[in-house]
Amino acid sequence: MEVPKASDVLANELRERILAGEFPEGTVLPPERDLVSQTKMSRTTVREALRILEVQGLIKIKAGRAGGAFVHRPDRESLASSLSLLIRGRQIRLTSLLETREAVEPFCAELAARNRTDEDLAALDDANDRIEKEEGTLADFLQTNVDWHVAVATASHNELLTGFMMALSRAIYAATENEGFINADVRRTAARAHRSITKAIRDRDADAAVRKMRRHVHSYAEAVLKVEQREAITVPNGD
Known part of the structure; x- marks a missing residue:
């Protein structure tokens, strides 16, 4: 015993x-x-x-x-830290991270359209302004991208979803910080998508927020996975 x-x-x-x-x-x-x-x-x-x-x-x-x-009572950062340890400890594949985001984030956008405050909109607008600065480094872009996605989750006013999205967004950042597909066109496309989703959230148009977020995260996942597949099948030429 x-x-x-x-x-x-x-x-x-x-x-x-x-x-x-x-x-x-x-x-x-x-x-x-x-x-x-x-x-x-x-x-x-x-x-x-x-x-x-x-x-x-x-x-x-x-x-x-x-x-x-x-x-110190647990908060969303506590949840995010625990999930981050799980993701890293179990070496969760990037494919799984992207699939999970496609399943979760459209609902965050729907809740954000219903529950957002003026303060939430200000955070989204700030991230939008920063992500449109093309002269920033890749790290700047990726961090601002994380800030925007977390701001959407925060606007949902669901602490569980927010903590989950904090961990998920940070893990995707870490997995894609060296990806070659993030160029000026990708940045502009992301900026346009973010502005469009933000408008739906501002207008409290939940259906549009879901539809636009689903399209955005799916397109991003497809682009990332194409790069991964291309690199996986590249064979060194021996030079």
């Missing part, structure tokens, strides 16, 4: 109390000495439990007189 470690037991208890709202965001957990007194566990066990919570992103430990273990 496997007996759980005392530090795991304490970490589980504190985790449940944090998630249940007993310790609100930004509050400080009881000091180590108080936890030792309350739990009758050793200081080493308490510190190990706190380290577990820190790794899980549920607390942030600050040193010094005004320090302590500050509660």
